Amino acid sequence: MFNSMSYLHLQQYWWFLIGVLAGLFVFMTFVQGGQTLLWTLGKSEEKRDLIVNALGRKWELTFTSLVMFGGALFASFPLFYATSFGGAYYVWMAILFCFIIQAVAYEYRKKPGNVFGERTYEVFLFINGSLGIILVGAALGTLFTGGNFVVNDMHLSHWTKATYGLEALLSFFNVAFGFMLFFLARLLAALYFLNAIDDEEIARRARIVLRYESGIFLLLFLYVAGSILTMKGYAYDPKTFVVHIEAMKFLHNLLAMPAVAVTLAAGIVLLLWGLGLGIFTQSDKGIWPAGIGTVLTVLALFLLLGYNHTAYYPSLADPQSSLTIQNSSGSRYTLVAMSWVSLLVPVVLGYIVLVWRSMNRTKITVEEVESDHHHY
Amino acid sequence: MEYTDAIIWYASWPVLIYIAYRFVLLNMKHHAKMERLEEYEQQCGGAVEPKACEKF
Amino acid sequence: MHIDPSLVEWSRAQFALTALYHWLFVPLTLGLTFLVAIMETIYVKTGDEWWKKTTRFWMGLLAINFAIGLATGIIMEFEFGTNWSNYSWIVGDIFGAPLAIEGLMAFFMESTFFAVMFFGWDKVSKRMHLLSTWLVAIGSNLSALWILVANGWMQHPVGIRFNPDTARNEMVDFWAVLFNPNAYSKFLHTISSGYVLASLFVISISAWYLLRRRDIQFAKRSIMVAASFGLIVSLFNVTTGDDSARHVAQDQPMKLAAMEGLYEGKSGAEIVTFGILNPSKKVGDKQEPFLVKVAIPEGLSLLSYHRVDAYVPGIRELVYGSKEHGILSVAEKMKRGKEAVAALAAYKAAKKAGDTAQMAAAKKRFEANSAYLGYGYLKTPLQAVPSVPTTFYAFHTMVGLGTWFVLLFIVILYFTMTDTLERHRKWLWAALFSLPLGYVAQEAGWITAEVGRQPWAIQDMLPVGMATSNIVTSPVMITFWLFAILFTALLIAEVKIMTTQIKLGPVELKEDSHV
Numbered sequence: 052m053f054n055s056m057s058y059l060h061l062q063q064y065w066w067f068l069i070g071v072l073a074g075l076f077v078f079m080t081f082v083q084g085g086q087t088l089l090w091t092l093g094k095s096e097e098k099r100d101l102i103v104n105a106l107g108r109k110w111e112l113t114f115t116s117l118v119m120f121g122g123a124l125f126a127s128f129p130l131f132y133a134t135s136f137g138g139a140y141y142v143w144m145a146i147l148f149c150f151i152i153q154a155v156a157y158e159y160r161k162k163p164g165n166v167f168g169e170r171t172y173e174v175f176l177f178i179n180g181s182l183g184i185i186l187v188g189a190a191l192g193t194l195f196t197g198g199n200f201v202v203n204d205m206h207l208s209h210w211t212k213a214t215y216g217l218e219a220l221l222s223f224f225n226v227a228f229g230f231m232l233f234f235l236a237r238l239l240a241a242l243y244f245l246n247a248i249d250d251e252e253i254a255r256r257a258r259i260v261l262r263y264e265s266g267i268f269l270l271l272f273l274y275v276a277g278s279i280l281t282m283k284g285y286a287y288d289p290k291t292f293v294v295h296i297e298a299m300k301f302l303h304n305l306l307a308m309p310a311v312a313v314t315l316a317a318g319i320v321l322l323l324w325g326l327g328l329g330i331f332t333q334s335d336k337g338i339w340p341a342g343i344g345t346v347l348t349v350l351a352l353f354l355l356l357g358y359n360h361t362a363y364y365p366s367l368a369d370p371q372s373s374l375t376i377q378n379s380s381g382s383r384y385t386l387v388a389m390s391w392v393s394l395l396v397p398v399v400l401g402y403i404v405l406v407w408r409s410m411n412r413t414k415i416t417v418e419e420v421e422s423d424h425h426h427y
Numbered sequence: 428m429e430y431t432d433a434i435i436w437y438a439s440w441p442v443l444i445y446i447a448y449r450f451v452l453l454n455m456k457h458h459a460k461m462e463r464l465e466e467y468e469q470q471c472g473g474a475v476e477p478k479a480c481e482k483f
Numbered sequence: 484m485h486i487d488p489s490l491v492e493w494s495r496a497q498f499a500l501t502a503l504y505h506w507l508f509v510p511l512t513l514g515l516t517f518l519v520a521i522m523e524t525i526y527v528k529t530g531d532e533w534w535k536k537t538t539r540f541w542m543g544l545l546a547i548n549f550a551i552g553l554a555t556g557i558i559m560e561f562e563f564g565t566n567w568s569n570y571s572w573i574v575g576d577i578f579g580a581p582l583a584i585e586g587l588m589a590f591f592m593e594s595t596f597f598a599v600m601f602f603g604w605d606k607v608s609k610r611m612h613l614l615s616t617w618l619v620a621i622g623s624n625l626s627a628l629w630i631l632v633a634n635g636w637m638q639h640p641v642g643i644r645f646n647p648d649t650a651r652n653e654m655v656d657f658w659a660v661l662f663n664p665n666a667y668s669k670f671l672h673t674i675s676s677g678y679v680l681a682s683l684f685v686i687s688i689s690a691w692y693l694l695r696r697r698d699i700q701f702a703k704r705s706i707m708v709a710a711s712f713g714l715i716v717s718l719f720n721v722t723t724g725d726d727s728a729r730h731v732a733q734d735q736p737m738k739l740a741a742m743e744g745l746y747e748g749k750s751g752a753e754i755v756t757f758g759i760l761n762p763s764k765k766v767g768d769k770q771e772p773f774l775v776k777v778a779i780p781e782g783l784s785l786l787s788y789h790r791v792d793a794y795v796p797g798i799r800e801l802v803y804g805s806k807e808h809g810i811l812s813v814a815e816k817m818k819r820g821k822e823a824v825a826a827l828a829a830y831k832a833a834k835k836a837g838d839t840a841q842m843a844a845a846k847k848r849f850e851a852n853s854a855y856l857g858y859g860y861l862k863t864p865l866q867a868v869p870s871v872p873t874t875f876y877a878f879h880t881m882v883g884l885g886t887w888f889v890l891l892f893i894v895i896l897y898f899t900m901t902d903t904l905e906r907h908r909k910w911l912w913a914a915l916f917s918l919p920l921g922y923v924a925q926e927a928g929w930i931t932a933e934v935g936r937q938p939w940a941i942q943d944m945l946p947v948g949m950a951t952s953n954i955v956t957s958p959v960m961i962t963f964w965l966f967a968i969l970f971t972a973l974l975i976a977e978v979k980i981m982t983t984q985i986k987l988g989p990v991e992l993k994e995d996s997h998v
Contacts, residue, residue, distance in 0.1 A: 108602055111594035114553065119586035121560055126583035129575025136561060137568025137952035144565060144962050147558050148969070154554035155973055158546055164983030166976040204831050205650040206572050209953035381576045382646070382653035392584055399591045406595050409607050424991060425543060425601055433662035436671060436726075439719075440624075443675070447715040448521050454711045454900060455525065458704070461902050 070353030074346035084236030086180035130379035139216025149183030188229030318347030514681025585629035592622030635666030682713025754782030820859025
């Protein structure tokens with residue numbers, strides 16, 4: 052099956068998978084969003100424990116999605132891994148620090164003898180959910196706005212700015228992208244809590260968050276989407292691979308790929324539907340349409356970035372160094388081998404869904420948390 | 428390339444876990460008996476009818 | 484491309500620091516997951532709630548360790564990109580694959596079923612819960628498989644071809660990478676060392692309870708499980724260690740020579756079981772390499788090649804070459820390596836100019852010398868020699884301790900099965916203090932493997948000096964210190980939480996005792 056695919060099709064297949072993984076990761080950042088809502092929704096110690104435990108059953112999945120996203124990029128587009136991570140050093144390191152502190156916070160927060168006190172670990176969770184997600188968003192924003200790197204003819208790369216990636220935060224678009232993800236994570240978290248927690252007060256407050264922050268999110272989303280559709284893009288000639296700048300490249304991509312346009316539209320509609328269920332009805336199922344909508348929207352954005360002869364990581368320092376799915380990918384052999392491995396994806400998704408269903412069959416309550424010795 | 432060696436070595440991993448697990452079970456049986464030794468002596472020490480000692 | 488030497492040193496220091504911390508936590512997870520899986524199996528088979536509570540106690544300690552293992556682990560993956568950017572391009576086509584498979588095959592299994600293992604006791608059936616616990620154990624060990632396939636490949640690169648067009652190594656045989664002898668021997672030796680550490684962990688903590696005369700039954704039964712498991716896995720650990728060393732002898736003779744402090748090669752080489760190196764010894768001089776030593780004649784030849792008269796090359800022959808044994812000198816390899824580097828540049832230039840005849844000539848010249856490409860980046864032949872004292876002492880510490888653990892498991896198991904453990908308080912103390920030794924052995928093994936292969940990131944192919952990112956030194960210095968501070972703080976918290984939980988003991992079992 053994969054052996055007979057052309058090199059370009061394999062590269063497109065892998066870019067598709069990267070988009071799906073990115074979408075799943077962004078959906079799973081409801082964990083991070085929930086961490087920033089800890090004090091907004093939980094007005095007493097036991098309510099906060101309840102929230103932490105509702106998230107505590109899922110946080111490792113989000114963490115693993117991030118690791119998986121990195122691993123898949125390394126295997127399929129190693130030049131991006133080398134160029135962006137080795138160049139935008141400060142940004143990626145800052146993101147990693149935000150995730151390192153998350154990994155211990157759940158387990159150590161309530162444990163006697165945790166040295167730094169419960170509050171410190173809650174601050175860790177907050178930093179992870181706020182700064183961590185805003186930086187991830189800004190880093191994703193640079194896929195549209197570009198980075199300051201040069202790739203030489205041995206394919207070795209270096210960054211041209213001494214701020215090593217931090218300069219990305221001077222771009223209003225990148226920062227807006229970051230805050231858009233931040234608010235999206237909070238909205239998804241509110242929807243998740245409605246679905247997973249049996250507590251009237253938390254549900255009431257979650258709906259208030261949905262009502263107010265949906266507006267902020269939508270404004271940011273409109274700005275980001277509008278910018279993307281009107282901004283210039285880096286296109287390349289499929290024969291000579293010479294990169295040139297094209298006005299409204301992403302709008303052209305959208306028009307040239309109706310399937311992507313439909314995916315994007317479906318994603319946005321589902322997301323809005325999910326938010327609407329939380330705001331205007333008493334339903335607790337909003338997380339599902341909103342979650343699927345998120346995955347589809349992110350996927351569509353990635354396809355706009357990488358397909359139709361577009362540079363998915365433009366270089367501001369030297370446009371000809373820009374990365375495309377064709378010049379940055381693994382070898383044909385590796386892509387084929389990894390494509391066979393990718394057949395495991397449905398299996399993994401399958402058992403995640405089964406486990407999720409059996410773990411969330413009944414909503415979590417204060418009593419359940421209190422009665423468990425091992426609770427977070 | 429000849430991969431038989433590698434396959435045999437990799438296969439030794441589950442075998443190792445299984446053997447270690449069986450060894451634990453084997454020792455557990457003996458250990459459990461030993462834990463009940465005092466009880467055993469009380470019930471079975473000396474000339475008590477053999478039926479009382481069957482569960483040991 | 485010029486790379487600042489201080490950048491290389493700081494990048495190495497940061498990688499070493501993060502790996503050292505990560506490796507404090509991983510081995511325990513690898514083994515303790517199986518120990519709790521076995522304990523839970525006993526619970527499900529016997530239906531005895533006592534075993535459930537015992538399982539839950541050890542699982543609690545596992546969770547504390549697991550969290551910090553994740554925290555220190557995420558950075559390892561991304562550091563290949565952030566700090567070893569050239570590496571990521573030059574070998575990413577091979578190295579990325581096992582990392583991605585690790586994520587897909589192992590990490591998701593681990594993290595999904597971890598949640599069931601901890602919070603699913605009342606949510607899923609007994610059997611489903613047991614299955615989840617086993618899947619966590621298998622998942623965490625599968626992640627070790629893939630990362631050691633990647634590491635084994637760095638020590639013995641197989642299944643690849645250098646593509647001059649992309650200036651990188653490309654995978655041509657996935658199975659060769661997976662079934663690499665260096666990969667399976669490393670995998671089995673590493674996981675079994677983790678099992679040994681986990682057994683020591685359970686025995687040591689239980690010994691402490693016995694010394695304090697508390698939780699007696701809990702401690703004795705835990706020791707029974709851990710010592711039985713420990714004895715079997717430690718014997719396996721010795722076997723795989725032997726196999727691993729044989730592969731080192733074949734694929735990394737310089738590492739073997741450094742491990743053994745073997746400066747002069749010979750047939751029927753002895754093995755030094757204990758020794759103090761002569762600090763003023765230099766490669767090629769006439770000084771004795773050891774101040775003091777205890778050695779077994781012909782032992783090294785026997786262990787490395789399974790023949791008492793086999794020739795084992797020493798550091799001198801490996802550096803200066805030996806016609807008699809067909810060993811090229813490093814200087815000669817450097818010459819050929821530089822030839823390969825020049826040919827590659829010529830190929831690139833000819834390609835740019837569109838000169839196909841020149842391209843073909845340059846490619847031919849490159850291919851004739853490409854086996855020594857890595858040597859082309861060395862500055863002096865002695866750069867090819869790793870730190871002998873570090874490698875030698877690390878290796879001997881590991882082997883000595885590994886042997887001690889086998890003995891300890893035998894003795895402790897014997898006392899347990901004869902119910903005389905409490906009378907042998909000295910052995911209880913020995914068991915208690917063997918836990919830190921277990922950690923020492925772990926780090927020593929890792930130092931042997933990683934220092935012993937210097938200067939190579941990829942054996943003979945890519946020296947660490949060429950593998951870094953092209954950034955200035957200061958960002959790496961900054962993150963080095965941030966990691967040092969953060970990881971140390973987290974380690975302190977981890978140890979404190981762990982000891983607090985140990986002092987509390989198996990609380991759930993006590994709740995029962997007054998019923």
